[in-house]
Amino acid sequence: MTDPPQPPAEPSWTDMASPPPPPKRRRGLLAGVAVAVLVVAALGVGSGLVEADSDEPAAVPATASPSSNCSAYSVDASTGAVVCKAPGAADVINQAPPSPKPSSASPLRAPVILECSLGDDLLATSSLEVPTDAKSRPDFTDVWQVKPKKYSCDAGLVVPETPLEKTAHATSKYDNLDIGTLYTICAEVDPTDPYAEAGFKASPEQIPEINAALTLCPNHPLAGKWRQSVQRGKADADLEAQGRIFGAGTFLVGKEIKAGTYVTSDLDGCYWERQSRNGGIIDNNFITAARRVQVTIRSTDYAFHSERCGEWRPV
Structure with a gap:
């Protein structure tokens, strides 16, 4: 037969006066956890202060969740942040933004200033401008509208700058680097221009100059007559080269x-x-x-x- 359970013994006065101390190991563990919590909190507050003082946005790396469809990760070239790269997307790591394409337009030059004598009074002079259009071609339109039609101009020294001016200079076969004469020829609209006379034949020396002027101002009011004089001059030059035109x-x-x-x-x-x-x-x-x-x-x-x-x- 089993003895019935005995009731617990009541504590003695000795036990009540000196209760057993709590386990030191558990108290130390709890204290360590508390200190760790305080350190982490302090670090968080400091990090927040640093982030608040910084002008640069903090790059937060993205983490993939189990349901993420990211095939890989890449770095945003502009912000430095780690971003998700969708399946099939191009890799953007260390990619620089595309550089702008250079403009194909030719550079403009400053207007060429002409000093022109208007009419028969040589003292009545006027400064006229020849601007350059968007395609770096000289625009003589305003000069050709000057009244009276009889006037003479002087362009002074003009050094070729634009591609068209350099082509005109090469066509002229001038010895010096100056196309002021071509600007003068293009600016004037003289009814008595010898290059525009009926039957005029440009000489071998005049042909390059007229062609150079036509390069600079192909729409000159007398351009058609200039071209005819060049054609007649070329025909004579061919005959002279063949020994069929000669002089003294x-x-x-x-x-x-x-x-x-x-x-x-x-x-x-x-x-x-x-x-x-x-x-x-x-x-x-x-x-x-x-x-x-x-x-x-x-x-x-x-x-x-x-x-x-x-x-x-x-x-």
Whole structure:
């Protein structure tokens, strides 16, 4: 038979006077936890103060949750923050923002100032400006509208700056780095311009200058007549290169000039002769005055000589 449970013994007066001390290990653990909490709190307050004093936003790294669809992480180049990169997105780590594309427009130059004498009074001068448009082309429109139409201008020294000006300078074949003459030609609209005269033939030296002016001001009011004079001049230059246009002097037939029939006009005291190889005269003539003279040079002639007869041209 089992003894019935005995009731707990009542504490004695000795036990009540000196109760057992609490376990020291548990109290130390609790104290450590409390200190840790205080340190963490202090650190949090300090971090908050630092963040409040800083002008830069703090980069907060993103963490992926179990339901996140991030395939990877990258760094934002502008903020430095770690960001989620969606599946298939391009990697942006250390990518710099795209640099702006350079402008294709040519630089503008300052307006060219022209000092112009208006009308017959050479003392009545006016300063006119030739601005440059958005494509770096000189704009003579306002100058061409000046009244009266008879005026002369001086551009002074103009150094080529824009690509168009440099092209015009190369076309002109000028020795010096100055296109002021081209600006002067383009600015003036003179009805008595020799380049615009009917039948005018530009010389080999004038052709480059006229072409250079047309490069600078292709819409000049007299541009059409300038082009015609250049065409006639080129035709004559080709004939001269072939030995079919020549002036005063002695020329070897077949080497320096071609055999054929030639004419000249408006003569005053003209003398010509056809010469043989031994220096003899095959034929000659002296014309005191004439509107037109014609001579035939044969391939059997050795040379042809003329004085004060002007320019001989093929019939």
